[in-house]
Amino acid sequence: xxxxxxxxxxxxxxxxxxxxxxxxxxxxxxxxxxxxxxxxxxxxxxxxxxxxxxxxxxxxxxxxxxxxxxxxxxxxxxxxxxxxxxxxxxxxxxxxxxxxxxxxxxxxxxxxxxxxxxxxxxxxxxxxxxxxxxxxxxxxxxxxxxxxxxxxxxxxxxxxxxxxxxxxxxxxxxxxxxxxxxxxxxxxxxxxxxxxxxxxxxxxxxxxxxxxxxxxxxxxxxxxxxxxxxxxxxxxxxxxxxxxxxxxxxxxxxx
Amino acid sequence: xxxxxxxxxxxxxxxxxxxxxxxxxxxxxxxxxxxxxxxxxxxxxxxxxxxxxxxxxxxxxxxxxxxxxxxxxxxxxxxxxxxxxxxxxxxxxxxxxxxxxxxxxxxxxxxxxxxxxxxxxxxxxxxxxxxxxxxxxxxxxxxxxxxxxxxxxxxxxxxxxxxxxxxxxxxxxxxxxxxxxxxxxxxxxxxxxxxxxxxxxxxxxxxxxxxxxxxxxxxxxxxxxxxxxxxxxxxxxxxxxxxxxxxxxxxxxxxxxxxxxxxxxxxxxxxxxxxxxxxxxxxxxxxxxxxxx
Amino acid sequence: xxxxxxxxxxxxxxxxxxxxxxxxxxxxxxxxxxxxxxxxxxxxxxxxxxxxxxxxxxxxxxxxxxxxxxxxxxxxxxxxxxxxxxxxxxxxxxxxxxxxxxxxxxxxxxxxxxxxxxxxxxxxxxxxxxxxxxxxxxxxxxxxxxxxxxxxxxxxxxxxxxxxxxxxxxxxxxxxxxxxxxxxxxxxxxxxxxxxxxxxxxxxxxxxxxxxxxxxxxxxxxxxxxxxxxxxxxxxxxxxxxxxxxxxxxxxxxxxxxxxxxxxxxxxxxxxxxxxxxxxxxxxxxxxxxxxxxxxxxxxxxxxxxxxxxxxxxxxxxxxxxxxxxxxxxxxxxxxxxxxxxxxxxxxxxxxxxxxx
Numbered sequence: 001x002x003x004x005x006x007x008x009x010x011x012x013x014x015x016x017x018x019x020x021x022x023x024x025x026x027x028x029x030x031x032x033x034x035x036x037x038x039x040x041x042x043x044x045x046x047x048x049x050x051x052x053x054x055x056x057x058x059x060x061x062x063x064x065x066x067x068x069x070x071x072x073x074x075x076x077x078x079x080x081x082x083x084x085x086x087x088x089x090x091x092x093x094x095x096x097x098x099x100x101x102x103x104x105x106x107x108x109x110x111x112x113x114x115x116x117x118x119x120x121x122x123x124x125x126x127x128x129x130x131x132x133x134x135x136x137x138x139x140x141x142x143x144x145x146x147x148x149x150x151x152x153x154x155x156x157x158x159x160x161x162x163x164x165x166x167x168x169x170x171x172x173x174x175x176x177x178x179x180x181x182x183x184x185x186x187x188x189x190x191x192x193x194x195x196x197x198x199x200x201x202x203x204x205x206x207x208x209x210x211x212x213x214x215x216x217x218x219x220x221x222x223x224x225x226x227x228x229x230x231x232x233x234x235x236x237x238x239x240x241x242x243x244x245x246x247x248x249x250x251x252x253x254x255x
Numbered sequence: 256x257x258x259x260x261x262x263x264x265x266x267x268x269x270x271x272x273x274x275x276x277x278x279x280x281x282x283x284x285x286x287x288x289x290x291x292x293x294x295x296x297x298x299x300x301x302x303x304x305x306x307x308x309x310x311x312x313x314x315x316x317x318x319x320x321x322x323x324x325x326x327x328x329x330x331x332x333x334x335x336x337x338x339x340x341x342x343x344x345x346x347x348x349x350x351x352x353x354x355x356x357x358x359x360x361x362x363x364x365x366x367x368x369x370x371x372x373x374x375x376x377x378x379x380x381x382x383x384x385x386x387x388x389x390x391x392x393x394x395x396x397x398x399x400x401x402x403x404x405x406x407x408x409x410x411x412x413x414x415x416x417x418x419x420x421x422x423x424x425x426x427x428x429x430x431x432x433x434x435x436x437x438x439x440x441x442x443x444x445x446x447x448x449x450x451x452x453x454x455x456x457x458x459x460x461x462x463x464x465x466x467x468x469x470x471x472x473x474x475x476x477x478x479x480x481x482x483x484x485x486x487x488x489x490x491x492x493x494x495x496x497x498x499x500x501x502x503x504x505x506x507x508x509x510x511x512x513x514x515x516x517x518x519x520x521x522x523x524x525x526x527x528x529x530x531x532x533x534x535x536x537x538x539x540x541x542x543x544x545x546x547x548x
Numbered sequence: 549x550x551x552x553x554x555x556x557x558x559x560x561x562x563x564x565x566x567x568x569x570x571x572x573x574x575x576x577x578x579x580x581x582x583x584x585x586x587x588x589x590x591x592x593x594x595x596x597x598x599x600x601x602x603x604x605x606x607x608x609x610x611x612x613x614x615x616x617x618x619x620x621x622x623x624x625x626x627x628x629x630x631x632x633x634x635x636x637x638x639x640x641x642x643x644x645x646x647x648x649x650x651x652x653x654x655x656x657x658x659x660x661x662x663x664x665x666x667x668x669x670x671x672x673x674x675x676x677x678x679x680x681x682x683x684x685x686x687x688x689x690x691x692x693x694x695x696x697x698x699x700x701x702x703x704x705x706x707x708x709x710x711x712x713x714x715x716x717x718x719x720x721x722x723x724x725x726x727x728x729x730x731x732x733x734x735x736x737x738x739x740x741x742x743x744x745x746x747x748x749x750x751x752x753x754x755x756x757x758x759x760x761x762x763x764x765x766x767x768x769x770x771x772x773x774x775x776x777x778x779x780x781x782x783x784x785x786x787x788x789x790x791x792x793x794x795x796x797x798x799x800x801x802x803x804x805x806x807x808x809x810x811x812x813x814x815x816x817x818x819x820x821x822x823x824x825x826x827x828x829x830x831x832x833x834x835x836x837x838x839x840x841x842x843x844x845x846x847x848x849x850x851x852x853x854x855x856x857x858x859x860x861x862x863x864x865x866x867x868x869x870x871x872x873x874x875x876x877x878x879x880x881x882x883x884x885x886x887x888x889x890x891x892x893x894x895x896x897x898x899x900x901x902x903x904x905x
Contacts, residue, residue: 009352030776077285077289097543115300119638121637133296196379392782
C-alpha cells in the first residue's frame, strides 16, 4: 500500500519532466501536448540561433568561472575553519552560510542595485562574482565535511617519515580529499548553472544565462525552442544520475 | 591563492605534534579571501538594500508603514505565509511515504525512487515550471482528457493559485524527501526489530519508534521548504496570478513596472526578516548547521 | 522621482571602490573582453519580440545591414521602466526603442531622451510632422477588441459594452495589462462618447473595471502572449493589437477584429539618452522611416505608416486593415498624448494596485 503511494509520488515527480521530451520534437507553434506531429525543426532552430547559443555559452562560461572562484574562496577557508580554533568562529560560520539564509530574490535585488552602481550589471564578471559568492555555503559544507572526516594521522605519518609540509599536502592531503573537492566543485558549478533569479536581475543583455533566456522566452515569446533546451538539460541530468548509479552499484549518494 | 595555502601549512604542520598549540594559531590568511568576498559581495549589497529601504526617496520609514497599513500589502504578506504553509504541508504528506520506503527497502525499489528524486532535484526550476505550463495549459494533457471525457467546459487551471501551488510543491518536494531521508536512514533498524520482538504490531512500532525518531527530519524538511517558499520567485511569477501575489511577485512588480526602489527594498527587508526569524527560532532549538548537513 | 534616483546613484558611487577592487583583481581580463566586443559596429534595438521583431528584421534590419554593414541586434520587451533604469544606471542594453508617443513625451520630460543628431539625420529626408519630442514617428498602432468567431456562431461582441456584457456574450476574456488602454475601454463600455474620453474620469473607469475584473482570465503583457492565448483557445475575446489579430486571421484562424472603440496611438523611434551607439542609431532611424522600409514593415504587420509617401507601396487590401484607413479611423479613439504623458505614472500605479487587490 505504502509502496504504491511512494511510486505514485515518484511518478508525480518524474512524469511532468519527461513530458517535455516529446514536446521538443513537436511541430506545433504553441505548447501543445500531445504534439500534433513530429520533426527536428526546433532542434535546428536551437542549434542555429544566436539567441539561444549565446546564453548557452554564457552559462557554461559563468558556471565554470564561478566554480573556480567559489573553490578558491572555500578551500582555504575550510582548512582554516576545521583545523583551527579562533575567536569569532561561529560568526565566521554564519557569514559563510549567509547566502543560504537570504532569499535569492532579496540577493537579486541587492546585486541589481549594487552591481549597477559599479557598472558591473550585464557583464560576465558581475554574474560570476555574484554566483561565485552564492555557491559558497554549499561548497563550504561539503569541503568541511570532507575535512572533518580526514584522518590527520596520515599527515603526521608522512611528516614523521621526513616529508615536508608541501610534499605532505600534495601527496597525502590532497589525493585523499579529492573526491570531496570534486563533489563541492560540481555543486558549485550546478548552483551557478541552474541559478535563475539573480541572473534574471543582473545578467542583462551580454551576459544572459540560459535560465534567464528560458524565463524570458516563456514570458515574452512562448518560443517552443525552450522545449529543446529543456530536453537537452533533462537528458544531461538523466545521464548523470544513471551514471552515478551504475558507477556505485548501490543507491546513489546524490545529491 | 595557492601561495596562501602553502604559506599556512608550516603553521599547521608545526602545530601537529603538539595538539595543545593547535588552537593558538589564527589562520587569517586562510580565512581572509572568503571573508573579504562575502563582505564585499554579499553583506554590503544586502546592507545597501537595507539602506535604500529607509532613504529612497527620502529618509523615512514610510515604506514600512505602508507595507503594514495598506490592506493590499498585508494581504500579500498573509498570502505568502499561507501559501508557503500549504506547500510545506503538501510536501510533507507526499514526501514522507517516499522517504520511508526509500529507507526501509534496500533493493531496487530504493534505487529507483532515489533516482526519480535526484533527477527531479537536479532539473532546474525553470524547466520544471515550463513543464507545468504545458501540462496545465489549454492544449495540455489535463484539459485534453477532460474534454475527451466530455466533462463540460474546461476548468481554469493555469495562472491560478492552484497552479502556482502545485508547481511549487513539485519543485520543493525533492528537498523535503532528501531532508527526511537523511534523518531516517540514520534510524537503527534494530530498534524496530526490537520493538517487533517485544510484540509491537508494525503500526505500533512505526508510531512509537520510527515516527518520533524521524521528527527531526520533518522539522528540517519543513523549515527548508517553508523558507525557500517564502521567497520563491520563478514559479509564482510564471504560473501564478497577480490577484494572489506573493512577496517576490510584489518586489518584481515594483522594480519592473514602477521602478520603486525604496518600496521594493523595504518589501525585500520584510521578507529577509521573516526568513531570518524562522531560521533563528530553528537555530535556537536545533542549531542551523543541522539544517544543511 | 528623477531627482531621487540620481541621489541613489550618487550614493552608489560611494560603494564603487570595494566592488570594483575585487572585480578588478579577480576578473579583470573578462571585463576587458566585454568592452571590446561592444565596440564592433552593432546597434541594439528594443523590440516587442515575436512577429513584431520578425517584420522589423525583414523590413529594416536586414536591408540596413546590407546597405551599411552595421549589425542590428534586438532586445525585448519594450518597457518605459527599462529605458529609465538604463539611462540612470548607465548600463545600456539597447540604443533605440520604439515606444508609444505618450510614453516618449514623458521620457523626454524626465530627461531620458537623446536629442536628435542633426549632423546625421537630414531634415529634407523626413516627412512633415515626423519629429516629435526628439523622436521620429514610426507607425500607428491600434488596440482593438478581437474575438474567436467559432465561439460566437450567432455573432460576437461588437463594442466594449458587449465585452462587458458577460451574460449576452459568455466566454473567457483577457485584457492588455496597460492602464490607460483599460481605462479607456471601461469608459467606452460605460457609455462615454469616444470624443469625450479625455480627460479620463478615472473613478468612473475603475468602477466600471471592477465589474469586469472577475471575468478577466489573463492580463497579458506581450504581443506574442496575446496571440498564443487566442490561438490555443485559452481566451475567447480580448483586447489585442490590431496587427497581431490580423496576422492570426491571415494564418487561417477564426479571429475577428473590431475597429469600433479601438484606441490608436503613434509609436516613436527614439534613442536613449547617452546610448553608446547613438550616431549609428540615428543613421538607422533615418533609414527606417523612409517610404519603402515603412511600407514593407506595414505590409507585413498591418500597422499604419506615418510617412505619407509610404502608402504608394502599401497593398490596398492591407491598407484596409490599418488603423489609418479612413473607415477605421472614424470609429477609433486617438491617444491624447499630452494628457497621457502627464498622468500615466499616477494612473499606472493606481492600476497596478487595483490589479493586485
